[in-house]
Amino acid sequence: MRGWLMLKAFDLPHRTHLVGLYSGTMADDLADLAPARLVPVLRTPEGDVSQDTLAMAETLNERHPDAGLWPKDQSARVLARWLAAEMHSGFGALREACPMNLRTSWVDFPVSDAVKSDLTRIETLWSEARSKFGSGGPWLFGKYSLADVFYAPIAARIAGYGLPVSAAAQSYVDAHLADPLFRQWRAMGATVSYAPMPYTQPLETRPWPGPTPIPARPIQTGPSVNSACPYSGDPVRDFMETGGKVYGFCNAFCRDKTIQDPEAWPDFTAIYQS
Ligand SMILES: N[C@@H](CCC(=O)N[C@@H](CS)C(=O)NCC(=O)O)C(=O)O
Numbered sequence: 343m344r345g346w347l348m349l350k351a352f353d354l355p356h357r358t359h360l361v362g363l364y365s366g367t368m369a370d371d372l373a374d375l376a377p378a379r380l381v382p383v384l385r386t387p388e389g390d391v392s393q394d395t396l397a398m399a400e401t402l403n404e405r406h407p408d409a410g411l412w413p414k415d416q417s418a419r420v421l422a423r424w425l426a427a428e429m430h431s432g433f434g435a436l437r438e439a440c441p442m443n444l445r446t447s448w449v450d451f452p453v454s455d456a457v458k459s460d461l462t463r464i465e466t467l468w469s470e471a472r473s474k475f476g477s478g479g480p481w482l483f484g485k486y487s488l489a490d491v492f493y494a495p496i497a498a499r500i501a502g503y504g505l506p507v508s509a510a511a512q513s514y515v516d517a518h519l520a521d522p523l524f525r526q527w528r529a530m531g532a533t534v535s536y537a538p539m540p541y542t543q544p545l546e547t548r549p550w551p552g553p554t555p556i557p558a559r560p561i562q563t564g565p566s567v568n569s570a571c572p573y574s575g576d577p578v579r580d581f582m583e584t585g586g587k588v589y590g591f592c593n594a595f596c597r598d599k600t601i602q603d604p605e606a607w608p609d610f611t612a613i614y615q616s
Contacts, residue, residue, distance in 0.1 A: 343442070343498070343527050344395040345382025347491045348402060350523050352409040364536040396430045399488050413483040418475040422483055425467050426492040433496065436460040440499040441541040444528045449546040451503040458506075464496060465511045472510070480517035494518050501551050519552030525606035526599070528552075533598040555603040558584035566590030572609040589613065 349356040361371035361381060368381075375383050378393035384401065385391050392398050403411040412419045435456035453461075471482040471489065478484030482493065497518035500507055507515065518524050528550075561581045571578055571592035578590025580597040584604055591597040600610050 343444075343495055344491050345384065345398060346527055347494055347523055348395070348399055348411070348488060350526075351486055351491060352402075352406065352411050354402060354406055354409060360534075364540050395492070396427065399426065399491070403488070410485070411488045413475065413485070413487050413489075415475065415483075418471075418483050421471055421475070422487055422489040425471060425482065425489045428467065429492045429496060433460040433464065436464075436496070436499060436505075440503045440505070442495045442498050443502055443541040444498055444531050444550075445539070446542075447502045447548050447550050448504065448543050449548050451505070451543065451545060453503075453505060461500075461505055461507060464493075465508060468493070468511055468514055472514070480514065482514070486521075490518070494521075494524060498524075504548075504551075516552075522606050522608065525552065525603050529555075529602035529606050530599045532602040533595060553605075556584060556605060558582050558601040558604050560597060560601060561588060564588060564590055568613050571596060572607070572613050584614070 346358065348354075349358075361368055363381065369379070372378055372381075372383065375385065375391050375393070378391055380393060382395060382398065383391060383393045384398040386401070386405070392401050399411065403409075413422050435454065439454060439457050440451070468482060475483045479486075481487065482489045493514075497515040499505065500511070500515045501519055559582060561583050564578065564581050566578055566581055566588045568590055569578060570576065571590065573596050574592045576592035578592060580591045580594045581588055582591070582597050582601050583589075584601075589600075589610070591600065600607055604614060605611055
C-alpha cells in the first residue's frame with residue numbers, strides 16, 4: 343500500500359506489476375529484481391532497483407524534487423521524516439498483533455498493553471505534527487505528504503481492528519478511510535483472493551468502518567451506457583450494473599475493482615454522474 347500510494351498521491355509516472363504475495367509464486371515473480379525479495383519494489387527507468395519503502399520514498403523524492411512528497415516547510419520536513427522513520431522501524435507490537443487486512447473489520451479485538459503503548463506513542467506523534475503543522479488540512483502536515491503514506495497502514499489497522507484512539511486520532515484515521523486513493527487500493531485488493539486467506543482472527547466481523555460503497559454487480563453482457571473503458575479508452579468487453587444502468591470496461595480487473603467501490607474512481611464517476 344505504501345509503495346503504491348507514494349507513486350499515486352504525487353502523480354509520479356509509473357507502471358505497476360502485481361506479484362503473488364500469498365500464492366507461493368513471489369520468489370519467481372521477483373526473480374528479475376534480485377536481490378529484492380519482499381514488496382514493494384521500485385525499478386527506475388534506468389533499471390536500478392530499490393526494495394524498502396523508506397529507501398523508495400527518498401529515491402522518488404530525489405527524482406521528483408518539485409512533486410511535494412515531503413512538506414515544503416523545513417521544520418515540518420524534519421518532523422515528517424522522523425514520523426515516517428519511526429513508523430518504518432517501530433510499533434512492532436501493533437504490527438505483529440494486527441496485520442493489515444483491508445478486507446475485514448473485527449469485533450472485540452483484545453488489545454494488549456503493548457499494543458496500547460504503541461497507540462499512545464502514535465497519537466503523541468500525530469498530535470505533534472497536527473498541532474504544529476496540520477492547520478491547512480486533515481493530514482499530518484495539513485497537505486498530504488509522505489508522512490501520511492507511511493501512516494495509512496496504521497490507520498487501516500486502527501480501523502479494521504477497532505483499536506481505541508482519541509477523537510482527534512480517529513478523525514485522522516477517517517481521513518484515510520475516505521481518501522479516494524486509500525479506497526482504490528482497498529478496492530483493488532478485494533479483487534484478489536488467496537486460499538487460505540491470511541490474517542484471519544477467531545472473532546466476529548463487522549462492516550468496514552469507511553464509507554459504504556454503492557452496490558454494483560458483474561453482468562454477462564452489454565450494451566452499456568459507455569462504449570469506451572473509463573480507464574483506458576479502449577472498447578468495452580466486461581460489464582457491471584449499478585443504479586439500474588450498465589457500464590462497460592476493457593477488462594475484468596477494471597470492472598471488478600470498480601464493482602468493489604464505484605465512487606472511489608474519478609474516471610468512472612465522471613461517466614456515472616453524467
Ligand atoms: N521494511 C519493508 C517491509 C517489506 C515487507 O515486509 N513486505 C511484506 C509485505 S508488506 C512482504 O513482502 N511479505 C512477503 C513475505 O514475507 O514473504 C518495507 O517497508 O518495504
